[in-house]
Amino acid sequence: xxxxxxxxxxxxxxxxxxxxxxxxxxxxxxxxxxxxxxxxxxxxxxxxxxxxxxxxxxxxxxxxxxxxxxxxxxxxxxxxxxxxxxxxxxxxxxxxxxxxxxxxxxxxxxxxx
Amino acid sequence: xxxxxxxxxxxxxxxxxxxxxxxxxxxxxxxxxxxxxxxxxxxxxxxxxxxxxxxxxxxxxxxxxxxxxxxxxxxxxxxxxxxxxxxxxxxxxxxxxxxxxxxxxxxxxxxxxxxxx
Numbered sequence: 070x071x072x073x074x075x076x077x078x079x080x081x082x083x084x085x086x087x088x089x090x091x092x093x094x095x096x097x098x099x100x101x102x103x104x105x106x107x108x109x110x111x112x113x114x115x116x117x118x119x120x121x122x123x124x125x126x127x128x129x130x131x132x133x134x135x136x137x138x139x140x141x142x143x144x145x146x147x148x149x150x151x152x153x154x155x156x157x158x159x160x161x162x163x164x165x166x167x168x169x170x171x172x173x174x175x176x177x178x179x180x181x182x
Numbered sequence: 183x184x185x186x187x188x189x190x191x192x193x194x195x196x197x198x199x200x201x202x203x204x205x206x207x208x209x210x211x212x213x214x215x216x217x218x219x220x221x222x223x224x225x226x227x228x229x230x231x232x233x234x235x236x237x238x239x240x241x242x243x244x245x246x247x248x249x250x251x252x253x254x255x256x257x258x259x260x261x262x263x264x265x266x267x268x269x270x271x272x273x274x275x276x277x278x279x280x281x282x283x284x285x286x287x288x289x290x291x292x293x294x295x296x297x298x299x
Contacts, residue, residue, distance in 0.1 A: 073224075106290075113185075114225075114273070114290040160224050169215070169238055170288055172224030 071096050073163050075173035082151045083181050089136075090146045090176050092161030103137070103144045104162040104170070107155075114160070120144065148178075156180045184208070186291035188274050194297045200262035203294045207256070207276030214251060215288065216259050217273040225273055231257065261296075269298045 072095045082088035094103070105117040120128045120137050128135050132152075136145045148155055161173040187206040195201050207214050212233050217225035228247065230238040233254035242249065246265070251257040261268055272295075275288040 102286075104287075113292040116287065116289075119287065162224075164286055166286070169227045169230055170286070172226070174224050175222070 071163050071165065071171040073161050073171055073173035075161055075176050077176045078174075079177045079179070081179045081181060082148070082155075084151055084153060086151055087147060087149045088151055088178065090148075090159055090161075090178065092144045092146070092173060094142050094144060094161070094163045096142075096163060096165060098165045101163060101165045103135075104164065105133070105135070105146045106160045106162060106172075107157045108160065108175075109157040117159070118146065151180050153180050153182060186274055186276050186289055188272075188291035188294050190294055191292060192295050192297075194299065195264055196299050197266055198263040200260065201264055201296060202258055202260045203272050203274075203296075205257045205259070205274030205291060207274070208278075208289055211276035211278045211289075212254070213277045213279075213286065214257050215273075215275040215277070216249060216257070217275065219271045219273055219293070221270070228259070228272075264296070264298045266298050269296055271295045 074093045101122045103120045106114045107117045108114045118128050118130045118133050120135050127137050132149045134147045158175045158177050160175045162170045164170045189204050214231045216228040218228055219225040229242045229249050231251045234251050249259045271293040273293045274291045277286045277288045
């Protein structure tokens with residue numbers, strides 16, 4: 070069965086600083102993909118970044134990057150130059166081909182000015 | 183391009199009353215999902231459709247929940263009768279297959295927040 074664990078219920082970061090959100094997962098599949106989604110308060114969930122398991126290179130989207138450690142089943146999100154608009158709940162998600170997306174419990178990110 | 187549209191955004195009902203949520207996916211997206219998100223938690227899948235066929239409804243409480251996706255486009259999720267524990271945000275998402283990466287990328291609607299009193 071697929072499981073996703075986010076061990077940090079809440080994180081804080083100073084504006085312009087860097088923060089890393091942790092995620093570990095478990096799957097019996099060798100091919101799968103991983104996502105980070107952002108959910109601002111009372112607003113819809115939006116995709117931040119995705120990583121295909123067969124790719125060794127870590128995905129990067131502007132200020133967002135991941136550290137994908139396949140053997141350790143770890144998938145952390147690094148946010149550089151944090152902005153006030155980054156404050157949200159962040160969800161790590163695991164998807165297997167042709168199957169549903171399974172989400173972690175989420176990490177609340179607070180950005181201090 | 184219009185995103186995933188859901189209605190109503192908010193609904194307050196008394197327990198034992200029925201309620202229905204509607205979702206219109208992104209045009210061309212064959213896969214549609216209904217997720218339930220309890221306060222402070224991650225979304226959990228209720229049902230997944232491929233076109234008009236429900237291919238995964240193992241987590242749908244079938245004694246009170248029902249869903250349909252007629253003609254393989256928009257979808258309705260119904261709860262009858264509602265219980266206090268059904269208070270949650272009901273999220274609809276749709277996806278298309280990324281032929282390049284093989285990934286199923288989900289786009290979510292804004293959600294329908296249900297409060298059962």
